[in-house]
Amino acid sequence: MTELLVAATPGEAQVVLPQTLSVRGLRKSFGSDPVLKGIDLDVAHSEMVFVLGPSGSGKSTLLRCCNRLEEPDAGEILIEGDRLTGASVDLNRMRQRIGMVFQSFNLYPHLSALGNVTLALRRVRGMTRGEAQSLGLEALDQVGLKHKADSLPSQLSGGQQQRVAIARSLALEPTVMLFDEPTSALDPELVGDVLAVMRDMKSQGMTMLVVSHEMKFARDAADRVVFMDAGLIIEQGTPEQVIDSPRESRTQAFLSRVSGPV
Numbered sequence: 001m002t003e004l005l006v007a008a009t010p011g012e013a014q015v016v017l018p019q020t021l022s023v024r025g026l027r028k029s030f031g032s033d034p035v036l037k038g039i040d041l042d043v044a045h046s047e048m049v050f051v052l053g054p055s056g057s058g059k060s061t062l063l064r065c066c067n068r069l070e071e072p073d074a075g076e077i078l079i080e081g082d083r084l085t086g087a088s089v090d091l092n093r094m095r096q097r098i099g100m101v102f103q104s105f106n107l108y109p110h111l112s113a114l115g116n117v118t119l120a121l122r123r124v125r126g127m128t129r130g131e132a133q134s135l136g137l138e139a140l141d142q143v144g145l146k147h148k149a150d151s152l153p154s155q156l157s158g159g160q161q162q163r164v165a166i167a168r169s170l171a172l173e174p175t176v177m178l179f180d181e182p183t184s185a186l187d188p189e190l191v192g193d194v195l196a197v198m199r200d201m202k203s204q205g206m207t208m209l210v211v212s213h214e215m216k217f218a219r220d221a222a223d224r225v226v227f228m229d230a231g232l233i234i235e236q237g238t239p240e241q242v243i244d245s246p247r248e249s250r251t252q253a254f255l256s257r258v259s260g261p262v
């Protein structure tokens with residue numbers, strides 16, 4: 001990690017860590033369709049940033065570019081000051097620093113909850129079975145599912161499956177976690193448990209970039225809300241600023257559409 005030394009007051013130096021996640025001038029087109037038109041976004045250590053925006057505005061593409069599931073056309077992604085973009089970057093190592101949780105849980109159906117978590121530890125981190133099991137159980141404990149370690153995904157509710165997927169990411173001890181609509185596929189009564197796990201992760205100091213339409217959660221838990229439309233960040237601020245008194249008409253129109261009064 002690159003550290004910057006700046007003088008806080010005359011005669012005194014203070015170590016300032018770079019932003020945990022920095023997106024600089026990110027552009028991405030699919031064919032002739034520009035989907036990201038120059039995104040700049042910083043997420044500080046332990047910060048939870050929410051991304052709101054209409055369907056098709058580029059939210060998923062932004063997240064996918066952050067761990068290079070999509071290859072950006074231009075711009076840079078930095079994790080703690082280290083460039084993730086560039087041909088010489090060891091993608092597997094960098095991806096360990098960025099956990100990603102999707103709307104679909106993507107669990108292996110034939111593996112137990114613990115098996116799903118330990119697979120990544122053994123494959124990506126090269127751990128022995130024993131090491132992976134103890135770390136995997138710890139991660140399942142963090143999401144409240146240690147007692148379901150031996151259950152198959154089909155024996156778990158959607159909310160529990162999503163929590164296993166979160167544990168699978170957490171076990172790799174990422175620097176930042178990206179969530180793409182993590183509760184959108186869940187029955188309403190199961191959403192709360194997943195949000196509770198995310199809130200818990202935040203209180204433990206995890207840095208998180210979250211795409212979600214859970215406005216109440218955004219208002220309660222997010223440090224900052226970013227509104228995207230047509231591949232650009234239109235507006236950002238505290239949840240109160242953006243959700244309660246949006247400045248831009250496009251934000252206002254979106255908010256009145258999503259859930260009525262929030």
Ligand code: ADP
Nearest residue numbers: 030031035053054055056057058059060061062
């Ligand atoms: P959001 O997550 O905000 O709904 P997306 O990032 O998924 O938006 O998509 C933004 C735009 O990019 C949409 O018009 C979508 O159809 C298009 N798009 C996304 N992924 C691809 C792809 N792999 N190939 C072609 N077009 C894509």
Ligand code: MG
Nearest residue numbers: 059060061180
């Ligand atoms: Mg999306």
